[in-house]
Structure formats: structure tokens, C-alpha cells
Amino acid sequence: MPPSEKPRIARYKPYYQELERGKVYLWCACGRSGRQPFCDGSHTGTPFRPLRCVAKEEKEEMLLCGCKRTCNPPFCDGTHNNLKDTYDSVDPESPENLAVPLIEAGSDGKARLDGGCFVCSVPALALERRGNLRFSPVISSTDGAVYQSQFYLEARPGESSIIGFPDRHVVLLVTAGKGSINISGREFELEPIAGVYIRPGELFRLRGRGLDGMKVFAAVCPRASAPVWPGEILENFDTTWPRRVVGIDRSQRRSMSDRFFQLLADKTVGSDMMTQFIGEIPISKATAHRHLYEESLVILRGHGYMWTEKKKARVEAGDVIFLPRKQLHSLECADPGGMLVAGVIYPGGNPAINY
Ligand code: FES
Structure with missing residues (x-):
């Protein structure tokens, strides 16, 4: 298509x-409408036509493309x-941003920002022990999480107890050390940085x-308040x-x-x-x-600040950030070497979609 x-x-x-x-809504495809994101007829004389859009649910939330270059219109x-x-x-370091207060972690290791967002220092967590395993909840319903909870696990040398989250989807992130995992009778080798998926019932x-x-x-999704400890592994x-x-x-990297x-x-x-997903962020806010x-x-590598724009908290490697839906925020990388983060999102399959 010519640029014009x-x-x-x-x-x-x-x-x-x-x-x-x-x-029925008509999404503007030409980008000329003065009634964005909807059509006002300005496409007349262009090769573009508006696209019909109908919500299946009352007050259905949609993010309608504004750049008009999406591959999944509208x-x-x-x-x-x-x-x-x-x-x-x-x-x-603008005057407005310098005025934003820096929030320190409370006695629970969590620096609480706006809207339920927080930064958790994992070394501050009190870990429970079960055999070779030490563990602690990091994100739970008491933090305001609606869809997912998160646990930190340290698997000491040797075999851990059997762990279950009944009827839940579980996504693991291995951040340090080597070992293996047995998922309902199937063995996999693990090393950092790796993601692991465990299906409901396994x-x-x-x-x-x-x-x-x-x-x-x-x-863990939907949320679970604690793991269960079955006596034997199911096959x-x-x-x-x-x-x-x-x-x-690296061949699977996508750019933003x-x-x-x-x-x-x-x-x-x-x-x-x-x-x-894992993401790389250069020094920037x-x-x-x-x-x-x-x-x-x-946070896997690097340091910076988590902002909810009226508050901010320091983040460094090993910290966990919880971010509720729709909370205005930004993650600043203050490290000249960049920042590496790993995230889990729900609902949605594309961490590049923001508004
Ligand atoms: S606004 Fe067009 S792809 Fe996001």
C-alpha cells in the first residue's frame, strides 16, 4: 500500500x-474521524471503511485501536x-515527579502504593517450613488481588513435599538454582530463567x-489461599x-x-x-x-522505582510488584544496565496492550 x-x-x-x-458501533479505520474511536463519515473518498463492533455484554470493556495499524481490528x-x-x-526528575513521595516498606515487607498496588521485598517475608520446602504467600486476596495469588517457594536440596493447588492453573518462575520438577509423574529439568505450567488437577x-x-x-489462578499437601503424586x-x-x-523476542x-x-x-512473559526495560520512566x-x-535484574504517579517505591532484583487492573502506573528503570522483569497477567494474552 503506498504511504498515502x-x-x-x-x-x-x-x-x-x-x-x-x-x-452497533462503527470503529473508524481511516483515522480521520473527529469522533474517535468511532466513524463520523470522514473516510469518504479514502480506501478505508469503518468496521462494525457489537458488544456481547453490558458495559463490555474494549480497547479500540487508535493508531489504526492493528492487525486485529478494531x-x-x-x-x-x-x-x-x-x-x-x-x-x-521533573519538578512534579520529584514531589512524588517515596513510600517505604511496612513491617510485612510491602510498600503500599495507590489502588492496592504494592512492592514486596521477598527477603522480609516470614517463611513457613515443610520438609525441604520453605514458602510464603506473596500476593493474596487480603492484598486486594482478584484473579491471581502468588507464593514464593525455596526448594532446598533434595525432594520437596508434594504440592497441589486444586482446580487451579499454576505458573512457576524459576529465578535461581537448578533442579527438577515432577508434574503428576512427568519429570522436567529446571534452571533459571524458566517458566513452567501446571494444569488444573495436576x-x-x-x-x-x-x-x-x-x-x-x-x-495461581483463580486465587488460592494456601497449597495443599497430598500424600502421593498422582500419575x-x-x-x-x-x-x-x-x-x-532470544529468537522469540518481540520488540516494543x-x-x-x-x-x-x-x-x-x-x-x-x-x-x-519476561521483559527488558532500558533506563527510562x-x-x-x-x-x-x-x-x-x-524483578530479575536491575533497580528502579514503581510509580502509581502519586506515590512511588524503590524496586530491586528479587522484589515482587502487584498491580491491580486499571491502576495508573509506570515502572522506572534507573539502572544503566537495564532491568529484566518476569510477569504473569490475567485476563489477557498480550502484555504489550496498554492504554
Ligand atoms: S492503538 Fe493501534 S495497536 Fe494499539
Whole structure:
């Protein structure tokens, strides 16, 4: 298509809309409408035509593409992130940002920001012991989490107790140490950084190796308040999904301007509930934005600040961030070496969609 025939970019992010059930909306495809994101007839004389959009539910939330370059019209698919060389960012040292107070962690290790968002220092957690395993909840319903809970697990050398989260989807993140996991009778080797998916009804057992064993985060959806400890492993591994462990693979990286991400445990390994990813962030403070998904993030490398724009908290490697849906926020990387993060989102399969 010649450049002149490309749709006009109305804006570089989607429009959040709550649509009435059954009503027909016409999404502007040409980018010329003065009634964005909907058509006002301005496409007349262009090769573009508006697209019908009908909500199936009352007040259905939609992110309608504003850049008009989405591959999934009328919805945003994250393409807008790649229309500029650098991710939209702001100066963290502007007078307004310097006035934002820095929140310190409370006695529970959590620095609480706006809207239920918090940063948790994992070494501050009091770990329970069960045989070779030490563990603690990190994100739970008492924190305001709606969709997912998260647990921190240290698998000491040797075999752990058998762990279950009945009827839940479980996504593990191995952040340190080596070992293996037995998922309902099927054995997999583990090393950092790896994502692992465990299907509802399956049980698992960790085996840490070396002096320190393994450090693992477990995201659980729907939420669970605690694991259960069955006496024996079930041989009910779901062979429909034989691949369960996904490591870092640079050939799978996707760009978001000057940032990168790679999906780990996602629907390709059977995880159609939660989506896990790792992302690289260069030194910068992103422009404040929101997501329609609830997110848990583990900082793997680097340091910076988590902002909810009226408050901020320091983050460093090993910290966990909990981010509720729709909370205005930005993650600042203050490390010249960049920041590496791993996240789990629900609902949604694309961590590049923001508004
Ligand atoms: S606004 Fe067009 S893809 Fe997101």
C-alpha cells in the first residue's frame, strides 16, 4: 500500500470504551474521524471503511485501536508500541515527579502504593517450613488481588513435599538454582530463567540441587489461599500438553520500541488462563498507563522505582510488584544496565496492550 494510503494515526494508544450490549458501533479505520474511536463519515473518498463492533455484554470493556495499524481490528494488539523508536517516557526528575513521595516498606515487607498496588521485598517475608520446602504467600486476596495469588517457594536440596493447588492453573518462575520438577509423574529439568505450567488437577514436587536448591515463584489462578499437601503424586499428567517448561530464547523476542519481551508459559504450552512473559526495560520512566489485566511482576535484574504517579517505591532484583487492573502506573528503570522483569497477567494474552 503506498504511504498515502496508510490510515492516519489518530493517536498512539487505544481508546478505552465501555460499550452497550447489542448496540452497533462503527470503529473508524481511516483515522480521520473527529469522533474517535468511532466513524463520523470522514473516510469518504479514502480506501478505508469503518468496521462494525457489537458488544456481547453490558458495559463490555474494549480497547479500540487508535493508531489504526492493528492487525486485529478494531482492537488494539500492541502495534502502536512499535510505531516510535523509543517507548513513551517522561523525566523522573521533573519538578512534579520529584514531589512524588517515596513510600517505604511496612513491617510485612510491602510498600503500599495507590489502588492496592504494592512492592514486596521477598527477603522480609516470614517463611513457613515443610520438609525441604520453605514458602510464603506473596500476593493474596487480603492484598486486594482478584484473579491471581502468588507464593514464593525455596526448594532446598533434595525432594520437596508434594504440592497441589486444586482446580487451579499454576505458573512457576524459576529465578535461581537448578533442579527438577515432577508434574503428576512427568519429570522436567529446571534452571533459571524458566517458566513452567501446571494444569488444573495436576500435582508437583520440586527437587533442588546444589548447596542452595531452587528459588521459585508460583502464580495461581483463580486465587488460592494456601497449597495443599497430598500424600502421593498422582500419575495424571495431561499428555495433551507434553511441553511445560519454557526458557529464555532470544529468537522469540518481540520488540516494543526500544523494549523487548518474550512469552514464557502461555497458550502454546496449554496455559490459556494466565500468560507469563519476561521483559527488558532500558533506563527510562515510562509514561503513566493502565492495563485491563491484573499483573504480578518479579524483578530479575536491575533497580528502579514503581510509580502509581502519586506515590512511588524503590524496586530491586528479587522484589515482587502487584498491580491491580486499571491502576495508573509506570515502572522506572534507573539502572544503566537495564532491568529484566518476569510477569504473569490475567485476563489477557498480550502484555504489550496498554492504554
Ligand atoms: S492503538 Fe493501534 S495497536 Fe494499539
